[in-house]
Amino acid sequence: MSRILYSLRGADGTAPFSPHCWKVVLALRHKGLDFEEKPVGFTEIPKLENGFSKIVPILRDGDRLISDSFAIAIYLEQAYPDRPSLFSGKGGMAMARFVEAWALSTLHPAVTRIAVKHIHDMLSPVDQAYFRESREARLGATLEEVVTGREAEIAAFPEKCTPIRNMLKFQPFIGGNEPLFADYIVFCAFQWAALTGNTGLLDPNDPVAHWFERCLEFVEKG
Template sequence: MSILLYELVGADAARPFSPHCWKARMALAHKGLGFATVPVPFTEVPTVEDGFATIVPVIRDGDHRVADSFAIAEYLDAAYPDRPTLFGGEGGRALSRFVESWTQRTIHPFVSTSRALVSIHDSLAEPDRVYFRQTREKVFGKPLEEVVVGDEARLEEFGKKLNPLRSLLEKQAFLGGDTPLFADYIVFGAFQWLRVVTPWQVLEAKDPVAAWFERCLDLHGGEGRKVSAAA
């Protein structure tokens, strides 16, 4: 029986966009495990697996249910040790926590205050649009359209913040070295989030980060390319 992966989607059930769900999807593909996806809009997240979690991704693997992308990766490495490792050992798992923290403090804040924010809203079905706008505007204290003003001006500074990542990828193909590890999927999920929701190009073609992202899109039979870029 295939593993079930619950993914966040908008009005188009075939276009999952959550960076965390993409981490889980790539982890499953990395392990070579068969899985089926279950599309979940924002307002139905609390109903997943009879209220098992308040977030997605969630996986069901037989009798096992796991929520949170990092916990899912840890579960997969423990449950399927004979398949390609996601962490390469305890040290890699600990370093992946650092990568997760860096990504959520560097890439996610930029994406979530850029034009992607409005694009996500516009991609949702009506009940989810209401929920998304209300919850996000409560956090930001102003309309979504005002939050994203000036994102083009912030792009240069965002690019500078990628220099640690850029420097590493000038020397090796993946964060994991010659082959990817879960750390790669953590960062990949953030850029895939942008790719799926907006055609805005934040990386120049010559950027080592852009070249790495293209390599990630090609991994595991092109898993990342199964959802086309926003037009």
């Protein structure tokens, strides 16, 4: 059975940077499933799989097509129950839903405001035009105007990580002793920042920075 993951790329085709695509990469690795990753530009997405989805990630698993990172994770959990669990039960899935809602409402807007101009500059000209129009409409400001608040966003970022920092007083991962999909949701927000050239958002001694390194070791080991 062939398994293809369509993800997002910049102009040079390297370092796919989408946090949602990264979540699926880590979910597939967690499950120990082989796959081929095919990164595409923003404007190429509507052409994929006969217009199956307006967004990536898209996973083709044999004759099945699934889009949306959380939907893909649920599919993998149900299709491969004999592989390591991404949720460790219904409670873990409910926890991951909450973590995703928090990440999307708190971390993602912050990283967007920090990284948006960097992301634009990574893209091909045709994707830059699409990205600028769509993001400026979403943000209600030009990319250059957003950049003027970047340093303030960076300064405020550690405070946004307080819930994770408090949780780490009791366990090494959100999932407990080992990472689950809930960890990957948050990890990929940080990975998104790093892969778009925005490192050093946390003090190296911050417990959240140590958690990120543990996740990175787990991912690389897998």
